[in-house]
Amino acid sequence: MKRRVLSPTLLFALALVAAAPARSQPIDDARLLDADADAADWLLPGRDYRDRRFSPLDQIDVKTVRRLVPKWIYQTGYAATFQTTPLVADGVMYLSAPFSHVMALDAATGRELWRYEHKATTKKLCCGPANRGVALGYGKVFVATVDARLVALDQATGRVAFDIPLADAADPDGPSEDRAALGQSDPALKGAVSGSTGIGANSAPLVFDGKVIIGVTGVGYGLHLDSDRPGAPLGAVVGVAGRYGRPGFLAAFDAATGKLVWKFEATQEGWEGAFRQDTPYGVTLDRDIPAEKAAAEAHKDSWKYGGGSIWHAPALDPKTGLLFLGIGNPSPQAAGESRPGDNLYTSSLVALDARTGRLVWHYQQTPHDLWGYDVASPPALFDLAVNGKSVPVVGQASKLGWYFVHDRATGELLFKSDPFVPQSNMFKAPTPEGIVIAPGVGGGSNWSPAAVDPAAGVAFVAAMHWPSTYRASVLPAVGGKPAVHYFNIEPVKQGMYGLLSAIDLKAGGKILWQRKTPDPLVGGTLATAGGLVFNGEGGGDLSAFDAKTGATLWSFNCGAGVNAPPIAFAVAGKQYVAVAAGGSQIWGFRQGGAVIAFGLPD
Template identity: 80%
Template sequence: MSRRARILLPLVFALAQLGPAAAAPVDDARLLAADADAANWLLPGRDYADRRFSPLRQIDASTVKRLAPKWIYQTGTAATFQTSPIVADGVMYLSAPFSHVMAIDAKTGREIWRYEHKARTRKLCCGPANRGVAIGYGKIFVATVDARLVALDQTTGKVVWDASLADPSSEPEPTEDRASLGKADPALKGAVSGSTGIGANSAPLVFDGKVIIGITGVGYGLHLDSDRPGAPLGAVVGVAGRYGRPGFIAAFDASSGAEVWRFDTTQQGWEGAFRQTTPYGVPLDRDIAAEKAAAPEHKDAWRYGGGSIWHAPALDPNTGVLFLGVGNPSPQAAGESRPGDNLYTSSLIALNARTGKLVWHYQQTPHDMWGYDVASPPSLFSLDVDGKKREVVGQASKLGWYFVHDRATGELLFRSEPFIPQSNMFRAPTPEGVVIAPGVGGGVNWSPASIDEANGIAFVAAMHWPSTYRAQEIPATADKPAVRYFNIEPAKSGMYGLMTAIDLRAGGKLLWQQKTDEPLIGGVLATAGGLAFTGEGNGDFSAFDARSGEKLWSFNCGAGVNAPPIAFMVDGKQYVAVAAGGSQIWGFRQGGAVIAFGLPD
């Protein structure tokens, strides 16, 4: 054997162990340039601006009818599946339910390595779903159902470090009498369950040597389980009391896992101004005098205040500012024990990415009693407003409006026309029940929107699913005081989805809408090929003409498509990929597949 062969053979052998594809380490320079990297999908929303828009155009309105599955990867776990994969240099990295992570060949779907997560608790606050991983500095990062942040070696999947975000077992026990609720109200059928807890299900964000992640579940409250398999959530149940803790978003050192900064989403002074209207002028059905009178008794309510983080933030690298939404306050649906506006819950907030300090906030729903989290990730883009180019941040809300703000100050520039029916919004509950729309699910739930900046269009996937909101009371007994509770029950029929294109240049006028059989949960991918992709709980994955809204193509994936699609290119060929695994909470058929579509060879 020649000396050259003796040198090269170990290298060849080492490369062979990487499997059919291997990605180069991803550094800050590559992440900052992600928007210009057409072939890859390096960040949760493809770029730091979180626009979820692909510049690829090989698959377009003239070729999409020939789109067909190129490979199917089975994770082996059939459960609520919400992942948005990332792709780097021909390798796809994805998270499965329960926070397992896989690397697969993006051209063939063959597994390269697999990380099986072992949760340290059986009590999951928010179900098994995980919305994606992050890549950077030779590592893959995943936030887990049991509130940990794990760094994996990008090449092998081996654990590099494992940091605790919080200890789920340390959460205080709820103060509400759950057993009394189930026994005293026949409508609840004794099935009240769930609790406030701690987990993490969003993709982390990597920036400047840091990994940024928020926790979920702290505003969760109680819920009524569905009475049959495959049925959606029965109801959200709220009871005044002290349970839970403040939510937070934090940054960790990417090398060691050490915490760098933390921002708590509820803080002392969260009562705010006791607003009688929203910041955009819509009246709120609140008894301000009663709230102010109760405030001294509940001055520490912020310590139990909730405010989950349901998505990875958007980031402006030029200013170093993060933009993200915050979830509802705790206890959910019950406002008596948390007087005031409950800052910074149900808000869009801007933070300094290097320090975690608050830059500005905009509270969409002060003193939220309706479950109107700011759950869908915001997007950053440039837009001409009143003849002037503005750097803006937009967010598709559960309220049924698309909000557009000045990125530097938070000033609301405009909100779109409603993209979903609205009725009885911000109405207080009654014993008979008030039917509110959007219901507790939204509007746009956590589903990411997609922004075609060049054409000034936002694409949103939304639902019409009204809820009946009741205030009820269990009478006092000789040994127990009366218990007042609130029940938000989603409608059993009449719900549907709306795929909508919003003309941002026209101040938020609706460009087109397409009604779908199922409420839309999962998100949108728009492409330079003039297409917008989204999926439904019935398994349909569809492509729409971005200009007209005409449905051009559809494929049934066999399980609910309730995850955001992505696009990428390998060896000069474009692919569109999506997870098909349904959702337990919405009653959609579950599975465990990722399917990649492409044009025939």
């Protein structure tokens, strides 16, 4: 009998199939709903729908962590701001790289299985190259892109299943003469002013009930002072009144077809609200309410330009079908004259019906936000004993420096924690001389997701102390052009640092311990049943801390800023911890393009 000779191409294909990790049941609604019980995998941005970033794996614990070593390193090929949370399912890791490229890797070896290269429809990105992750479900990998598209990829091959626009990416840039004039005429700014409105998406989508849910970013009008040298952090935020933004939104799309199912707009008619003189938790706001009311009629359409970007995937309570998410600052940033009122629902924590997008409740942390105190870090869901009764709650680590805990059903504030960063001159209006505020424009906890150990009742928050000088200025009328009132919020040049905090949720938010780090912390935390908290730093260190005491137990320098949240997973009975090491341009941390997985020695 004549032997059949296999072609080299077929032999290579067979070798790939043999090398690929075995796959089990599909990722459907039942599996996603049960993600918390799946200890080996990391199926959702926060590991499960409750977004607690807590892993039940304990092979790596307070004793064994000292032996942790790199097991593999994968280079994406893109040295740019890297913020992804990888997902792991059945021995395969799925991750998004800067500029919304997507890769699938063998999670045990780091070898690439397939790769999707995203071709952006515009070269002008509103919000930089960062992408915070993908979503899995129904045989697809979903990514929301820097140019405001939703792309569905075949989970097995990476081939495009559909590619739809989230919105029209074209938008007016705002008055370029403002940027040029400010940069040239004000020596206090000491540099070129740039920035514009636009639209993109950098958060991970959320898959639920046959839908893909995603929010957009970049919808507000904000300017910034360019860095004085390559690799330096952002110089300043500059605010000028005007009508150049548009409403942000969270939207749900059919996972099979990409068809729009519902949309919730972050700013709506009537966004003036009650013209509050204080926050809902009783802190006085430095606002001229009579002047705002007098200007309201002239700016009654300001909600149409109102901003409210969404910087993270929502948390979800599957029992009630409620989504929980934060909404960004109003537009224009730092300048409030053209947007009188409270500017609902910006700078708020909101609850939406996941099946319809209907607003259920909102809690506005910063009415009429002038300071950049929006709700950027994703909330987490857990149960807490309140007056002897177990209550479903939602917690959120704020830019204000408090960890807020609300009744999940009603939005009632149950308590806010002790401050986890220094606070001074909060909610004070800018002055011509400049007033130093803390937290600064970067906030206490920025977009960095916190981890929650539900059994211990402890939240672990990565934050920063980086005050800013807030100044009100006027560019005089020149050549028939009217005077321009503007505001700049400039981070201080020295004295900033990071703070990793453990917050006792059972004791009403008392600080259990804190660790001070040389650089502001941006990226997020991971907690595990091994009694550990993992956190990265801009200087390149990924470290493991004792969850009870805060003692440093292990550290490894990754060669670029670790400004992304770590995850934990297991393959063939072996636990790994993985993180993206690619730094952040806006924060001035060294950029790279690696994903590194750590494990115990064989």
